[in-house]
Structure formats: structure tokens, C-alpha cells
Amino acid sequence: MNDDLISKKELLDLTGISYGQLYRWKRKNLIPEDWFIRKSSYTGQETFFPRLKIIPRIDKILNMKEDLSLDELADVFSPSLGEVHLSAGEILDRNIVTSSALNLYIQVTGHQDHFAFDKMLMIYVLDKLLQSGDISLDEGKLLLGTLEEHLSIFSGKDCELILIRKMGVAAFILLSSGSTICFDQGVKVVTSLFMAQCTEELKLKIGGSEA
Template sequence: MNDELISKKELLDLTGISYGQLYRWKRKSLIPEEWFIRKSSFTGQETFFPKDKILSRIDKILNMKDGLSLDELADVFSPSLKEISLTAEQLLERNIVTSIALDVYLKASRHEGSFMFEKILSVFVLERLLQSGDISMEEGRLLVQTLTEHYPAFAGRDCELLLIRKMGVAAFILMSKNSEIYFDRGVKVVVRLSMAQVTEELKLKIGEGGE
């Protein structure tokens, strides 16, 4: 399913920000370049944005900009992921995950030492699905195995995580964003999660925890 788009004019009218602010935030990497989508319209070329993403981002910027400089905000939204390394204790102290999710992850992955970003993301997804009640502890272990074995293959490309169930049996699927997939009537799609969106949430949480 494609993201609903909003035009630049609609965005400026709805949020009350100026043209100058919007492009200054773009230059400072507070708003990703790929969110500026050029499309043909009856007036010529017009700029559109993924509606939910841009409105959420602008709301965060407006709420945080009084306490942080634009450069500091850029670090919050786009921390250097390769340099991120946190211990299990830091993950708990920053409230990124709970001890329950961390324990399930450690038992399933047998991970030792510090957590780089990709590993933190796995625990974060596990935490989210355990907290929502969408998965059991046993399914959590299956989730960890799926992310550990297959998520690196996407190498930074956006993908979606699906949890399906049939007759009580769960299966996790990682697939390219917006891929079409069909199931028989006995299959229930329990979770469909954008890994890019979860990554964005995690980056914000790590940035806020580093204040």
C-alpha cells in the first residue's frame, strides 16, 4: 500500500511553517531528501510528501526545536548508526527495551557483548510486539531467529515484517516494501510492520536517550 501524499502548499497551510523553514530543515537533514517527491500536475511540476511521515516529523521538530539547535536535532533524527554501540545495561537504563524482551533476545540469539544498531533494532521490534500482545515468548524467539538470519540481506533497503498465523501456527516473513503477497483464506495477517518506520522510531529514542 502506497503512502498517501500531501502537496507542498497543503503542507505549509496545514502546519503553518514557511517555505524557508521547510527547505532549511531539508538542508540540515531534518527531513530526508527522498521525502521530496516531484510529480506532474495540471500546473506543471509540483512537490509532494508522504503525508503521515512528514506531518509526524514536523510535529517532532516543532516540539523539540526550542530546546535543541538544528544541528543537534539533525543528530537526533539521523545519528551515525555505524557508531552506535550500547550495552545491555544501557538499553535498559535508556528505556529502549525491558528486561523481558532483552532476556528473550539473549536466549534466542546467544548474543554476548555490546549491541550494534542492527541488534538493537531486533530487540526493539521484539519489545514492541511483546508489549502489544501480538506475539508469545516462543514466537519472540522465532522472530529473533528470523531477523538475525534474514534482515542483513536487505542491506539498508526498506522492508516489511509480517506475522501470519494459520490454525494457531505462526510464521514470520521479511519482504521488500510494497511487494504483493497473497494468502489462502485460512491465513490471518497479525502484524505488518515497516522496518524503516521502526528504525526511525528507534533512532529518535536513542537520540533522546543520549541527551
């Protein structure tokens, strides 16, 4: 789905950061190149950013840069899924997800050995939507089927997960971030999640639980 855009001037005014900081973070890969969108305006060419992504990212950088170096922050924000593997017991002991989400994943997939990061990401997304009340357990099974089958297509790239309902029936859609998608009038968009943001949150939870 298309994001609202914010101009570079508005962004700098809103966040209080400098032009130099913004482009230093770009060079360090804390802010992706494709978030810098050049568009024509009445003043000529101007740089815009996807509002729903750039503002939370800058908030995180500002809140975390006292504790982590820019290189460490770049690793947190990297789309890489990392090499970490945890057992079911370790996941629960570290409060990374709830037992209901983990047990549902095991029930649906049969996987109960050590979990790689991509598997934990699926469970984390499931847990977020269960905890928010946006989905039922049966819809959670549908979600897991969607992620298991299609999430690997977007490996290394950001994508958006959208939950829709029509006449009470749920459906999940994965699409490249920034893509345009249109629905008929009978479709209700329940929620959407940026998978890159979920990846960052999960990395922080895993890192924090190791401290």
C-alpha cells in the same frame, strides 16, 4: 506497501510550516530527498510526500527543534546506526527495552555481551510488538530470525516490516519502503513498522537515558 500521498500545499496548510522551513529542513537532511515525489496533476507538476512518514517527521522536528540544533536533529534522523554499545545491564537500567524482550533475544541468539546499535534495534522492535500484544513469544523468535538474517541488507536505507497472518500462522516480511506488495484474500495484515522510525525512536531513548 504504498503510502498515501499528501500534496505540498496540503502539508504546509496542515502543519503550519512555511515553504522556506520545508526546504531548509530538506537541505539539512532532516527530510529525505526521496520523500519529495514529483507527480503530474491537473495544475501541472506538483510535489507530494508519503503521508505516513512526513507528518510524524514534521511533528518531531517542531517538538524537538527548541532543544536540539538542526545538525543534532539531522543526526537523530540519519539512517546511520551509530557507534554506541551498551551492556545488558545498561540497557535495562536505562529502560530502553523490557527484560522479557532482552532475555528472549539472548535466548534466541546467545549474544549477551555488549550490544551494538543494530542489535538493540532488533530488541527494540521485538519489544514494541510484544508490548502491543501483536505477537507471542514464539512469534518473537520468528521475528528475531527474520531480522538477524535479512535486516543488514537494508543498511542505510529505510525498509518496512510487515506482520501478516494466514489461518493463524504468522509471517514477517521486510521490504523497501514504498514497494507494492499484494496478498491473497486469506491473509490478514496485522501491523507494519517503518524501521527508520524505530531507529529514530531508539536513538531518542538512548540519548534521553544519557541526559
